[in-house]
Amino acid sequence: MKDYFTKKEQIVILVVVLVSISLIGYKFILTDLIQDKEEPLEIISQNSENDDQSTINTDIEEEDKIIMIHISGQVYYPGLIELKSGSRVKDAVDLAGGLKKDADIDKINLAKKVVDEEKIYVPEKGEEISEDIIMEASSTTAQSTSNSKINLNTCTKEQLMSLPGVGEVTATKIIDYRSTNKFKTIEDIMNVSGIGTKKFEALKDFIVVN
Numbered sequence: 732m733k734d735y736f737t738k739k740e741q742i743v744i745l746v747v748v749l750v751s752i753s754l755i756g757y758k759f760i761l762t763d764l765i766q767d768k769e770e771p772l773e774i775i776s777q778n779s780e781n782d783d784q785s786t787i788n789t790d791i792e793e794e795d796k797i798i799m800i801h802i803s804g805q806v807y808y809p810g811l812i813e814l815k816s817g818s819r820v821k822d823a824v825d826l827a828g829g830l831k832k833d834a835d836i837d838k839i840n841l842a843k844k845v846v847d848e849e850k851i852y853v854p855e856k857g858e859e860i861s862e863d864i865i866m867e868a869s870s871t872t873a874q875s876t877s878n879s880k881i882n883l884n885t886c887t888k889e890q891l892m893s894l895p896g897v898g899e900v901t902a903t904k905i906i907d908y909r910s911t912n913k914f915k916t917i918e919d920i921m922n923v924s925g926i927g928t929k930k931f932e933a934l935k936d937f938i939v940v941n
Contacts, residue, residue, distance in 0.1 A: 800845050802827045803893040804853035805834035810895035810933075819844055823851060880939040883914040895933045901925055914940040 796816040800823055803809040807828025814822055821841040824830055835856045845851070881890050883905065891902035901923070908923045917938050921931050 798845070798847035800847070800849045800851060801893070802851040802853070803889075804851075805831040805855050806853055807831065808896070808898060809892050810897065814845060816847075817844060820851060824853070880937055883917070883920060883938055883940050884909055894937050896930055897934070916940060 797813055798816050798818075800812050800814065801810070802812055802823050806824055809827060812823050812826050814826070819841065820839060820843045823845055824841065830836060830853065833855045835854045835858065838854050839851070881894065888899075888902045888906060891897050891905055892899060897905075904923050904925060905920065912919070912922070914920065917935055917940055918931070919940070920926055920934065920938065921928065926934075
Protein backbone atom coordinates (compact mmCIF):
# COMPACT_ATOMS: atom_id res chain seq x y z
CA MET A 732 0.00 0.00 0.00
CA LYS A 733 1.31 3.38 -1.03
CA ASP A 734 1.75 5.64 2.00
CA TYR A 735 2.59 8.82 0.14
CA PHE A 736 1.31 10.89 -2.79
CA THR A 737 3.28 11.67 -5.84
CA LYS A 738 3.92 15.28 -6.69
CA LYS A 739 1.31 15.16 -9.44
CA GLU A 740 -1.28 13.78 -7.03
CA GLN A 741 -0.46 16.47 -4.50
CA ILE A 742 -1.06 19.15 -7.14
CA VAL A 743 -4.41 17.61 -8.07
CA ILE A 744 -5.50 17.47 -4.44
CA LEU A 745 -4.43 21.10 -3.91
CA VAL A 746 -6.39 22.21 -6.97
CA VAL A 747 -9.49 20.36 -5.74
CA VAL A 748 -9.22 22.00 -2.32
CA LEU A 749 -8.81 25.47 -3.83
CA VAL A 750 -11.75 24.96 -6.16
CA SER A 751 -13.90 23.77 -3.25
CA ILE A 752 -12.94 26.78 -1.16
CA SER A 753 -13.69 29.08 -4.11
CA LEU A 754 -17.12 27.52 -4.65
CA ILE A 755 -18.01 27.85 -0.96
CA GLY A 756 -16.86 31.50 -0.92
CA TYR A 757 -18.81 32.29 -4.08
CA LYS A 758 -21.92 30.75 -2.54
CA PHE A 759 -21.64 33.00 0.53
CA ILE A 760 -21.05 36.09 -1.60
CA LEU A 761 -24.00 35.27 -3.86
CA THR A 762 -26.25 34.78 -0.82
CA ASP A 763 -25.27 38.17 0.60
CA LEU A 764 -25.95 39.86 -2.72
CA ILE A 765 -29.40 38.30 -2.97
CA GLN A 766 -30.25 39.38 0.59
CA ASP A 767 -29.04 42.92 -0.08
CA LYS A 768 -31.13 43.07 -3.23
CA GLU A 769 -34.26 41.96 -1.41
CA GLU A 770 -33.90 44.58 1.34
CA PRO A 771 -35.58 47.91 0.35
CA LEU A 772 -33.26 50.86 0.04
CA GLU A 773 -33.99 53.90 2.17
CA ILE A 774 -33.72 56.95 -0.03
CA ILE A 775 -33.04 60.18 1.82
CA SER A 776 -33.91 63.30 -0.09
CA GLN A 777 -31.30 65.99 0.31
CA ASN A 778 -33.87 68.55 -0.71
CA SER A 779 -36.20 67.38 2.04
CA GLU A 780 -33.48 67.82 4.65
CA ASN A 781 -32.70 71.28 3.31
CA ASP A 782 -36.38 72.24 3.36
CA ASP A 783 -36.74 71.11 6.97
CA GLN A 784 -33.65 73.04 8.01
CA SER A 785 -34.85 76.10 6.11
CA THR A 786 -38.20 75.94 7.91
CA ILE A 787 -36.47 75.74 11.29
CA ASN A 788 -34.22 78.67 10.46
CA THR A 789 -37.20 80.72 9.26
CA ASP A 790 -39.11 80.03 12.47
CA ILE A 791 -36.12 81.10 14.57
CA GLU A 792 -35.65 84.28 12.54
CA GLU A 793 -39.37 85.07 12.83
CA GLU A 794 -39.27 84.67 16.61
CA ASP A 795 -36.24 86.98 16.88
CA LYS A 796 -37.68 89.64 14.56
CA ILE A 797 -38.34 93.03 16.16
CA ILE A 798 -41.52 94.85 15.14
CA MET A 799 -42.77 98.34 15.96
CA ILE A 800 -46.33 99.35 16.83
CA HIS A 801 -48.00 102.59 17.86
CA ILE A 802 -50.18 102.58 20.97
CA SER A 803 -52.26 105.49 22.26
CA GLY A 804 -55.29 106.24 24.38
CA GLN A 805 -55.74 105.11 27.98
CA VAL A 806 -52.18 103.91 28.68
CA TYR A 807 -49.59 105.74 30.75
CA TYR A 808 -46.85 106.00 28.13
CA PRO A 809 -48.41 106.15 24.64
CA GLY A 810 -46.18 106.19 21.60
CA LEU A 811 -44.00 103.83 19.61
CA ILE A 812 -43.29 100.43 21.13
CA GLU A 813 -40.77 97.81 20.01
CA LEU A 814 -41.77 94.17 20.50
CA LYS A 815 -40.68 90.73 19.41
CA SER A 816 -42.68 89.20 16.59
CA GLY A 817 -45.52 87.10 17.99
CA SER A 818 -46.14 89.42 20.94
CA ARG A 819 -49.69 90.25 21.98
CA VAL A 820 -51.61 93.41 22.75
CA LYS A 821 -51.10 92.79 26.47
CA ASP A 822 -47.32 92.92 25.95
CA ALA A 823 -47.67 96.28 24.19
CA VAL A 824 -49.90 97.63 26.96
CA ASP A 825 -47.42 96.52 29.63
CA LEU A 826 -44.55 98.29 27.86
CA ALA A 827 -46.71 101.40 27.59
CA GLY A 828 -46.99 101.53 31.39
CA GLY A 829 -50.23 99.60 31.72
CA LEU A 830 -53.87 100.57 31.45
CA LYS A 831 -55.30 103.61 33.15
CA LYS A 832 -58.23 103.12 35.53
CA ASP A 833 -60.66 104.59 32.98
CA ALA A 834 -59.54 102.28 30.15
CA ASP A 835 -62.37 100.30 28.58
CA ILE A 836 -60.80 96.84 28.37
CA ASP A 837 -64.02 95.38 26.97
CA LYS A 838 -63.30 97.14 23.69
CA ILE A 839 -59.80 95.75 23.17
CA ASN A 840 -58.53 92.21 22.75
CA LEU A 841 -55.50 91.81 25.00
CA ALA A 842 -54.84 88.31 23.65
CA LYS A 843 -54.54 89.40 20.01
CA LYS A 844 -51.14 89.07 18.34
CA VAL A 845 -49.80 92.38 17.08
CA VAL A 846 -48.27 92.94 13.66
CA ASP A 847 -45.59 95.29 12.46
CA GLU A 848 -46.75 98.91 11.90
CA GLU A 849 -50.02 98.31 13.76
CA LYS A 850 -51.90 101.13 15.51
CA ILE A 851 -53.57 100.23 18.83
CA TYR A 852 -55.99 102.63 20.47
CA VAL A 853 -57.25 102.04 24.02
CA PRO A 854 -60.53 103.93 24.50
CA GLU A 855 -61.91 105.45 27.66
CA LYS A 856 -64.99 104.02 29.36
CA GLY A 857 -68.12 105.48 27.79
CA GLU A 858 -66.19 106.71 24.76
CA GLU A 859 -68.00 106.08 21.48
CA ILE A 860 -65.54 104.95 18.86
CA SER A 861 -65.64 102.66 15.84
CA GLU A 862 -64.12 99.19 16.03
CA ASP A 863 -61.62 99.78 13.24
CA ILE A 864 -60.08 102.69 15.16
CA ILE A 865 -59.84 100.68 18.38
CA MET A 866 -57.75 97.95 16.78
CA GLU A 867 -56.41 98.67 13.32
CA ALA A 868 -53.87 96.22 11.91
CA SER A 869 -52.67 97.51 8.60
CA SER A 870 -49.42 98.99 7.39
CA THR A 871 -51.26 101.87 5.72
CA THR A 872 -52.40 103.11 9.12
CA ALA A 873 -48.85 103.41 10.41
CA GLN A 874 -47.74 105.03 7.17
CA SER A 875 -50.51 107.59 7.31
CA THR A 876 -49.64 108.29 10.95
CA SER A 877 -46.04 109.10 10.07
CA ASN A 878 -46.96 111.01 6.89
CA SER A 879 -49.83 113.07 8.39
CA LYS A 880 -47.97 115.35 10.73
CA ILE A 881 -49.73 116.97 13.67
CA ASN A 882 -50.04 120.75 13.69
CA LEU A 883 -48.96 121.95 17.12
CA ASN A 884 -51.11 125.07 16.88
CA THR A 885 -54.40 123.40 15.96
CA CYS A 886 -54.26 119.76 17.08
CA THR A 887 -56.40 118.27 19.82
CA LYS A 888 -55.22 116.86 23.12
CA GLU A 889 -55.92 113.33 21.86
CA GLN A 890 -53.80 113.92 18.75
CA LEU A 891 -50.92 115.11 20.91
CA MET A 892 -51.22 111.99 23.06
CA SER A 893 -50.73 109.85 19.97
CA LEU A 894 -47.21 111.26 19.57
CA PRO A 895 -44.23 109.22 20.79
CA GLY A 896 -43.65 109.77 24.52
CA VAL A 897 -46.44 112.32 24.93
CA GLY A 898 -48.88 111.49 27.68
CA GLU A 899 -51.86 113.39 29.06
CA VAL A 900 -49.77 115.65 31.30
CA THR A 901 -47.37 116.68 28.52
CA ALA A 902 -50.23 117.18 26.07
CA THR A 903 -51.92 119.51 28.55
CA LYS A 904 -48.69 121.49 28.94
CA ILE A 905 -48.40 121.89 25.16
CA ILE A 906 -51.96 123.18 24.89
CA ASP A 907 -51.42 125.55 27.84
CA TYR A 908 -48.25 126.88 26.22
CA ARG A 909 -49.83 127.58 22.84
CA SER A 910 -52.72 129.43 24.49
CA THR A 911 -50.31 132.29 25.13
CA ASN A 912 -47.43 131.51 22.77
CA LYS A 913 -48.03 130.39 19.21
CA PHE A 914 -45.57 127.80 17.95
CA LYS A 915 -43.54 129.48 15.20
CA THR A 916 -41.16 126.55 14.61
CA ILE A 917 -41.29 122.93 15.69
CA GLU A 918 -38.22 123.62 17.84
CA ASP A 919 -40.42 125.85 20.01
CA ILE A 920 -41.92 122.74 21.53
CA MET A 921 -38.74 122.46 23.61
CA ASN A 922 -39.95 125.55 25.46
CA VAL A 923 -42.61 123.35 27.00
CA SER A 924 -41.63 121.98 30.40
CA GLY A 925 -40.56 118.35 30.22
CA ILE A 926 -39.59 118.34 26.54
CA GLY A 927 -35.86 118.34 25.99
CA THR A 928 -33.59 117.65 23.06
CA LYS A 929 -33.94 113.89 23.30
CA LYS A 930 -37.74 113.95 23.30
CA PHE A 931 -37.75 116.53 20.49
CA GLU A 932 -35.69 114.18 18.34
CA ALA A 933 -38.41 111.56 18.78
CA LEU A 934 -41.15 114.08 17.92
CA LYS A 935 -39.76 116.19 15.11
CA ASP A 936 -40.79 113.83 12.30
CA PHE A 937 -44.41 113.83 13.48
CA ILE A 938 -45.09 117.54 14.09
CA VAL A 939 -45.50 120.69 12.03
CA VAL A 940 -46.47 124.34 12.58
CA ASN A 941 -48.15 126.91 10.36
